Amino acid sequence: MKRFPHAHATHPQWRMAAAMVVAQLRAQMALPDHASQPSLGLLYITDHYATEAQAILECLSAELPEVTDWAGTVGVGVSANNVEYFDEPAMALMLCDLSPDQYRVFSGVAPLSVSGRADAGDGFSAHTALVHADGGTPELAELIHEMAERTGSGYLFGGLAGSRSATVQFALGSTGNLSGQGAASGVFHGGLSGVAFARGVDIVSRVTQGAQPVAPEHRVTEAEGNLVLRLDGEPALDVLLRELRISLDHPEHAMPRLRNTLVGLTRSEPDGVEVGDSEAARLRGAFGQEVLVRHLIGLDPARRGVAVADLAPVGTRLAFCERHVRAARADLVRVCAELREELEPEEVLIGSGEAELELSPRPARSIAGAVYVSCAGRGGPHFGGPSAELQVVRHALGDVPLVGFFAGGEIAHHRLYGYTGVLTVFTRPA
Structure with missing residues (x-):
């Protein structure tokens, strides 16, 4: 080739x-x-x-x-x-x-x-x-x-x-x-x-989300379709307002922040083999490819819930996140680095006594x-x-x-x- x-x-x-x-x-x-x-x-x-x-x-x-x-x-x-x-x-x-x-x-x-x-x-x-x-x-x-x-x-x-x-x-x-x-x-x-x-x-593929979590993820404990009512047993709207540090009493400050907020959803049951190091991505403060980023489409003050542009059944992990230039560039650099690393030959330490380096069976x-x-x-x-x-x-x-x-x-x-x-x-x- x-x-x-x-x-x-x-x-x-x-x-x-x-x-x-x-x-x-x-x-x-x-x-x-x-x-x-x-x-x-x-x-x-x-x-x-x-x-x-x-x-x-x-x-x-x-x-x-x-x-x-x-x-x-x-x-x-x-x-x-x-x-x-x-x-x-x-x-x-x-x-x-x-x-x-x-x-x-x-x-x-x-x-x-x-x-x-x-x-x-x-x-x-x-x-x-x-x-x-x-x-x-x-x-x-x-x-x-x-x-x-x-x-x-x-x-x-x-x-x-x-x-x-x-x-x-x-x-x-x-x-x-x-x-x-x-x-x-x-x-x-x-x-x-x-x-x-x-x-x-032979192909190698990676997904870059370009969205950065603003707080640790939660588990959906009550939901009705697209409306998430409780996260870890707490009203979802209360969690959202606390993590964004905003109040609906001051809409002139709250609305711009809400418009830039999305949600990252991870299904409770893994439904396939993951490609890429999702755990490593999470440790870096980024999303792995198991996360689906969706719009925050509405609030329900009466029921203290938040509506998202996807189904979020009970058991789904949810994290509020934001998209901005810094997060997008950092995550794109990350996946490119992972690709380069995947293409490089792997070195393993073998032998006893004197250390000896030998290339692994995977060539460059x-x-x-x-x-x-x-x-x-x-x-x-x-x-x-x-x-x-x-x-x-x-x-x-x-x-x-x-x-x-x-x-x-x-x-x-x-x-x-x-x-x-x-x-x-x-x-x-x-």
């Missing part, structure tokens, strides 16, 4: 942006350390180009005939190595150096079977999957969970399309579609699509390419300035091929998140 060629461009006319992207890719594909015959393209466009999605896919497919499979979606912004294009016409494209037996593109006309095979006859078994979804799809959280069960690891990464016009997804596979669906164009509206990867495709790995899906609410000024978020990633990971988009919700493992960043890297032997 060689480095993945990647390119990005912005221009009011999509054809000019596409031409610049193709020129960049061709130049990289001629380099000895980059893939010269990649077959999978990951394409992200901003919603300025959404109505031209079909034409863009046809143009790029014609200009890059070696690329036989395509996946991607639309966002209010797209990202690449060290840069983001937020609320402007742009596209980003990465070509993955994978053999056709290592992945399968899936969609509504080429579904991934329950057994993990896109086609029951070809023996492909999915281990992980990059998923793009339409946020308006009914029972979306359940569909994401079901999709995770169709992979061997149960791990998904990706996000919801973000668009102020057409919500589109790209999914065009060389293995074909279901019978009767051969005319499908590769551009879809609604549902889920993406690309599944076999076990041999380098990054062939990366996908970063960030919440649309994190882009731009949330990190202190244009492209600041991607500059943090570049500083931590180095000059690596990277593409991504700013989503309406983020997918990691089998959960749907909000306000997060999901950073996934494809690795190769160093």
Whole structure:
């Protein structure tokens, strides 16, 4: 596996942006350390180009005939190595150096079977999957969970399309579609699509929450749907006011603080294998990926309860938290450092008498390419300035091929998140 060629461009006319992207890719594909015959393209466009999605896919497919499979979606912004294009016409494209037996593109006309095979006859078994979804799809959280069960690891990464016009997804596979669906164009509206990867495709993924707890977590001891009534046996509203150090008698001071307050929810029953060191994150004063950050949507002074934008049944652990630049940057640096550590060779002390260092069986790995899906609410000024978020990633990971988009919700493992960043890297032997 060689480095993945990647390119990005912005221009009011999509054809000019596409031409610049193709020129960049061709130049990289001629380099000895980059893939010269990649077959999978990951394409992200901003919603300025959404109505031209079909034409863009046809143009790029014609200009890059070696690329036989395509996946991607639309966002209010797209990202690449060290840069983001937020609320402007742009596209980003990465070509993955994978053999056709290592992945399968899936969609509504080429579904991934329950057994993990896109086609029951070809023996492909999915281990992980990059998923793009339409946020308006009914029972979306359940569909994401079901999709995770169709992979061997149960791990998904990706996000919801973000668009102020057409919500589109790209999914065009060389293995074909279901019978009767051969005319499908590769551009879809609604549902889920993406690309599944076999076990041999080595990825490392982390979630950055960007929210910082303001106090220790509590256990929900009484609740009715979205209304949390008691925390550790105490009225939830009383706990909230005490921890934020505010009073409803002074709304001019209380309301600004309440608007910036969210809740971090952790289900009482673990429902899957965790990826990443959640306990270490908690010790650092951050949230691990087992936590779902949700809005605080209302107060009930009569019942002394607080309403949150999710179900919080009895037994759920809840922590009030805040989002701000300092917390977001610190947590992003943390997950990037964890990724770098994961890729470095492990050293173990062996022998008796004289100490001797020997490399572990796990060799050093380098990054062939990366996908970063960030919440649309994190882009731009949330990190202190244009492209600041991607500059943090570049500083931590180095000059690596990277593409991504700013989503309406983020997918990691089998959960749907909000306000997060999901950073996934494809690795190769160093």
